[in-house]
Amino acid sequence: MSAAINFYQQRKHIAEKSAHRQLCCLQGSDLWCQQQALSIIEHSALPYRWCGEAPSSITCSDAKSLLGQDVCLLILNMHKTFDANMFAAAEGSVCAGSVIVLLLPEQQSEIDCFSHYMQQQLKRHQFPILLENQSIANTQPHIVTAKPSPLLRQHLDIPEQQLAIHKIIKTVTGHRKRPLVLTANRGRGKSAALGMAAAKLINQGLMKIIVCAPSKQAVTTLYKHAKLTINDANNLQRLQFIAPDALNIEQPACDLLIIDEAAAIPIKLLAQFAQRYSRVVFATTQFGYEGSGRGFALRFLQQLKLISPQYRTFQLEQPVRWAKGDPVEAFTLSSLCLMESTLAMHTLESQQKTQIRVLKKTELLQSGTLLNQIFSLLVNAHYQTKPSDLVALLNDQDLTLIVMQQEDKILAVALVKHEGGLDNITSEQIYQGKRRPVGHLIAQSLTFHSGFELAATQRFARIQRIAVQPDLQQQSFGSQLLNWIVDWATTHAFDHLSASFAGSDYLLRFWLKNQLQVLRIGTRKDKSSGQHSLMVNLPLSQQGEELHHQIQTEFHKQVKVQLSRQLNQLDASLVAILWPQIVVTKSIQNIKQSLSAYINAHRGYENVEYLLIELLHITSLKGLTQQQQRCVIEKIIQNHSWQSIVQTHQFSGQKQAQTFLKNCICDLLTKTTTTEENTQHNETR
Template sequence: MTDWPGFRRCLLHLGERRLLVLAGSADWTQARAQRLLAGDPASTTLWLGDAPADVSHCPMGKYHTALGREYRNLVFNAYSGLHPDALGAAGGALAAGGVLLLLCPPLEHWPTFADPDLRRYVALPEQAEGLTSPFVARLVSLLRTDPHVLLWQQGETFLPPPVPSGPPWRLRADARGCLNGQQRHALARLLHSARTHRPLVLTADRGRGKSSLLGLTAERLLGAGKRVLLTAPSPGAAAQVQARCNRPLPFVAPDALLAQRPRADVLLVDEAAAIPVPMLLTLARRYCCLFASTEHGYEGTGLGFALKFQPALAALYPGFFKVHIDTPARWSPDDPLEPLLFRLLALNADAPTPPATGTLRMAWVERARLLADDVLLQQVFGLLTLAHYQTRPGDLRQLLDAPGVSLALAWRRDVPVAAALLLREGELDAVLAEHIWRGQRRPRGHLLPQSLAFHGGLGEACGLGYQRIMRIVVHPACQQAGIGSQLLGWLKQELSTDFLGTSFGASAELLAFWHGNGFRLVRMGQAADAVSGLPAAMMLWPASDRARALLPLWQRLFSADLASEGRPAPNGLPLPAPLVDDGRDRQRARDFACYHRDLYADRPALRRFVERHPPQRPLTGQQQTLVQAALVQGAEPAQLARELGYAGQKSVVSALRQAVACYF
């Protein structure tokens, strides 16, 4: 490049950022990136993924550590995997004048590259071998056609980019420290909320100055003698808030706030979308909270902040304050990088409002059609985003790349009204199924058969076929009209498998919906989901003769486990009479003793078994005490370790396995 420093000065002058694609071999791309960044201090660069030995870098899977910080340079090494969530999150950490260096294989070969990130979408790593990535093919097409993207391919002469021109971008803070009118308005609302002790939610895309505003708010409140605390998912995520406050601002982790309950007049919560919703609600009950976060799905709990938390907060505090900022603070409104990332990752995907009337038409939609029609892809992804509180950019890659995924749409006058996203699971070979049952293997995916076998004690579950409905959504403008049930009815006629299944947060509304459509409950999770605050429910609809024969048996076995634990059927759902199968209980107890089955899931079977059968070898007094204490409903291994003198919960479980082995 003829004048790289001059080009960077022009970008800073304009307040803009650029994407530079370095396409070639892994060694060539890394060497070119090093040369381009040689004049910058290492502290100004975030390198994600593999790097040369002398370069400090961040593993792709730990991209979240980039949130809340700012960099002049960002290197994204796609040879370590094109992780969509990492790309979306890290792009927001790039400052004005910055360049995102994307290291990748030659563009024509990139869709068939053995991308490590594809392993997240298959059950076994070897299943990713030989896959072609439509997600990458779409990304390459968008990169090639964007006029602001700089492309340097190995073996080709790199033409110097046109020098950008335009009026200078200047940020001048006012007397309050605000950079624009929206920030001034937001700061006034934050201070008013603190004075009136009403919660406030501040939302914006990355780079709008949310964290800085919290810092300015803290300084004003501390100066007025208020007790102010700051929390965030990590101290690093809160660094920007503290940097903008010239007074000591204590940071307290969310779990410490719940445990210690320190006093405060105001609690500032940054990066709130990355904190579980139940935790946020507890904090809102105890403190006057000022929440700040993005609403895009690459930060922790995804859309849970918008779809789950804010309605729950409104129930606690009707009319709570809400402020949204559009104007960028860390780069120019004319910056081309942000809209490019939004297009690549469908971050602004929107579902148009369908007509209120008209005939419904249902059909499968192949990936080739989605790739050929980006408008339809954006509409579909926008619709799916409305269905679930943990949707992230990675779900776009799953839609386009994951084997076994299928998509069904319902249209009304060519506008998508409803969608169902399904994943093929099950039909696992006998050896893998046995390892799953014993707790020796936990391959990715296959949620329904793995959970039914390992947690539900249904050893035969892994051998059957399932179509798991991961998402089913009806546009909000068309809900309560039976469209979701019509789509389910169509799926029942279309699919050839043993079971249609689903797993979801067990709210009364959803349990009633699935039960009303013929699905039957076969498992309830032990713990509540971090975002929804609800345990997971698994429900099945039998689609084959062998499934119709098995489902009543599985329900009766599930009823027996619920009854043994003293747990009622959720939401009053009807369940058949419990069935205790001594042979199954014996198998669960034996394999709990000999392998790695789960204590919480197997406790009903263990309790029934030891009550019915004497040990074959004498138990010591300590073993007798442990068996009696550990099999009590609700007993916690960590608490038992303290009470009975074991080193920890792992020691308790290990000792219990040895005690149960005495029964065989």
């Protein structure tokens, strides 16, 4: 029997005895590692999955495709680089008593800091490593001899699981407008509980349950357990899947709305669903490869409290796929910084000075606590943060990490990506659509989409992430950090300071307040956020100023047309915030006279629409209420149908909507005229 098979059997025995999972780490040449993995597969005779490069005889699996599956033997080939996303997504599919065979290279590249870091973590968590032609490295871990937890049962009968199912059912049978927020770490049976509860409700006669998630793949486990629990397979059609954007547009009626992996859906949409549907379950993974549950809890629950003050929460803590204290789970959450930082900020010491500085990657490698603080804050702040962002944090030489700290506590953090500075030929190829260099988001977009041939030759400092401790937000720490970054970027000869973000009122106000201006709005909604992306920019050099002005001039012309076409679904509140930057205010006297028959008589909207468009393009909307601003933008600028206006603003019908719009225009003309008269009076004094 080979050393590798013997080693695997040891790890398998430990896993089965404790009802945990174990890592079987093999380190050597790629050929040797693959040969040993093949021998383990043959010897174990277990169904297996292989992720990463594999021999031609092996069919590879995509890590995300393993979600919802029970894997008995998992091979992960990390020879090219340690793929954090692959590891985090795949390990959760491995059930109790099973082994993950981890294939590691003999030597890591000197510049691959992340692989060195993960090697350190394997040692810290005391996972032994079998070296090619050598004995086992690392110390054998301490084996818990206490009575093991029972292995995963085919039917979930753990009391906590049954309580979760009861609470889901209570959402339907109890009072209206009391949504349930269900959170759990991976492996706690959250999706299984949702599926079982849905099936039980259908067995009891419920006619229609809608399941919403970022993708159909995300609800594989939910449907699997619903199918196992439902009495009549034909009734499974009552459990209907719908994507978030389709749910928002179609607004189908249902007896219960279940939203799984809610943290990956824009909070604005979740809030609308909470308002629209009276019986809703919001479920999400708290820690896991998605890396977004904590930020979801912080931001969404604040809004949900305003919509449904009597909302309920429940957290699943008991693992059902493995026993408590699983070493692989501990390794994953700790090494990939998916656990909440133990040094979370609560108060700021007023007597102590704060410091802003560039943090070197070597400092992160030397202090796991510091790394965990920083990455935990990034995960809290941004729903799209993934384990691969940790890889970039340690490996990307064009990424600068800037922190605001007080002694050893991190108050705020920013990641600044170095973009542009490309040669003329490359920039021209981007302009022609022949090249799309990785890592140059802003530089590439302004060259290709905005149509400025040599834009990518200039240097852009793109703020990829900026985050402030939750307890310290709304106290100008973000603006202080941003001002420091402006000085830093100027000193380091960048031509621009830029950012790209999913459109939201709060973020747009933040960037505009700090003097960055919008240069582009994406014409398609981002798949992850469900929002249009906005690009903002602050020129820092003379040539940067010239390019910025040219792009901005073209953008203002372009966006006025796009708002009635490609951007006609852009949130009107964003347009209202952006409007002062777009319009060039002029006298409205000529238009006012032409509109008198519309305001004072019965001239129809369709006959004066062109005049109303012209009016809005030269008028500030500050004098109108928020609802009035939204209404005039949606109807006049974005060309929404009357039916849409009636539905959005909850008018009784088209006649009321037309009267409201006419009153908006009347108020706008009156207030604009008063402002013009006051200006003229002051000028003649």
